[in-house]
Amino acid sequence: MxxxxxxxxxxxxxxxxxxxxxxxxxxxxxxxxxxxxxxxxxxxxxxVVLSLVIGFTDFNMLQFPNFVGMSNYVTMFLDDELFITALKWTLFFALVTGPASYLLSFIVAWFINDLDPRIRAIVTVVFYAPSLGGNAYLIWETLFSGDSYGWVNGWLIKLGVLSTPIQFFQNKSYILPLVIIVALWQSLGISFLAFIAGLQGIDRSQYEAAAIDGVKNRWQEAWYVTLPNMKSQLMFGAVMAITGAFGFGGIVTALCGNPPVDYVGYTLAHHITEYGTVRWEVGYSSALTFVMFLIMIGANLLVTKIISKVGQSA
Amino acid sequence: MSTKVKKMRTRRHTVVLNRSRGGDAGITVVLFILGFVMVVPLFYAILQSFKPLDEYFVFPPRFFVSHPTIGNYKDLFYLMSTSWVPFSRYIFNTVFISVAGTFGHLVCASLAAYVMSKMEMPGKKVMFQMVQKSLMFNAGVMGTMTFVILRYLGWVDTYWAVIIPAFQQSLGLYLMKQFMDSNVTTEILESARLDGAKEFRIFWSIAMPMVKPAWLTLIIYCFKDLWNQGAQASIYSEQLKSLNTGLSQIAAGGIARTGVSAASTVVMMIVPIIVFVIMQSNVIETMGSSGMKD
Incomplete structure (x- = not known):
């Protein structure tokens, strides 16, 4: 009608x-x-709009905000060494755990794609479970506990490798590798599921056609058939991975405390919370938030642009 | 919808192409190692929760439990009933927040997704683009700003501070809309429109039954987030805090609480995992249309 x-x-x-x-x-x-x-x-x-606007003021939740121009941003880049540290760690995690978790998600999803559906369902739960149980990472605290009753310390002492237990989460040379391991352990999340579904959705006749056209092995098949066919899932997965990697910080707080020793692993997420809800310097926190927003959106647009090129030359 | 599933199911009967034995073996080994690394900590968490107190402090530490006990769980419930805010209150808070937030999210997101997917009206593309772009930043970093808004609304330290923002999570709307795009055919809706059915009725009795996998997926994601929610800046009254917060306070009670803390970790993590196990096939089906095209 x-x-x-x-x-x-x-x-x-x-x-x-x-x-x-x-x-x-x-x-x-x-x-x-x-x-x-x-x-x-x-x-x-x-x-988002508010963080841009308040970022130009000295708002502190109590008094009426005064306009301070660019001063928050000037302070950030010239006067706040901790911001530079936080920025450094944020980029570090984004560049290390982000791509690593993305690759891991894809590789595992790809590896389990050929399994019998019932087995695949079980394996999916195995790999996905750590990211489901929100505070499951606490168990790493027990495994790597700083006294000799911690499983790792206990055995290293027993085997004579160590004489005194290591304070894993208070020692800056161990914090990083441990945090990265735990982050990767919990990183097979929503993009992992999207990849599994994307792989399942590829029409089988395409693989058969490719085999006739001379595709020799599974690696070629992945490059010429699989990847170009699940581009949209790769895109979605990338957005999820990037957003997650830039917002990283919760695991560091839970395992190493906030702030962690020597600010190893102290990210922008920590810095924003510190100024926003601990010191109540909301104006400054807003400016930080807005910078973070720009970084995240920028990284996402860049990466999605790159991914849209996948398979184009093939 | 159902044909897609069938296609997946029959796949294992057909011959697999281009698969070398060596590659298969290699992949199996890698999967076993990775799977082992994934499972061991979870398994250890469960074992820990069944250890009596003296087994935590043996040297060298034991991985397995020699005299399993459910004492830790009993203690957990005992401590729950004696804490100064009755523990049933924490449970009520988390269950209430999770259920109310998930329900509202499901309603708001489905209605909006239907409009953005199936109705021809000015502005719908812009709205969806905004939602899709918002997936690109983490809501967590907007925490301070959200707090400012909640304070202005007068919702700080009420349930609403947690429940209402959950309604508008963009992931849910995104997944629902994409799923409708590929699973609800416009022809069916058109013929209903020609029969003179009202739009809301078409939404409710035609579109909604067709996207069951998508709402189960929305439910698990929203529920999981709200269930796992820890301490919030916007909630400071002890009576309103979540189960997660309450449990971590118990767990912080020192060495004597080691067992209880292990039990509480298991309680918190097992619920979302069970929900996922039940709904897995629906979630995977929904993810099939999650792809992002710009």
């Missing part, structure tokens, strides 16, 4: 009148989308 009126009436309408007509016709649509969009506007859109 709706469609007929559309066709008839469009001819004698300007573009604007047509839009207005469509809007009136779809009133119910706006009504249905409203609850979500109002809340989205309030809790996702506004925080």
């Amino acid at each position: 709706a469609k007929e009126t559309k066709v008839v009436s469009r001819k004698n309408m300007t573009k604007r009148a047509w839009t207005w007509h469509l809007m009136k016709q779809n009133k119910i649509g706006y009504l249905m989308v409203a609850p979500y969009m109002i809340l989205f506007f309030l809790f996702t859109f506004t925080p």
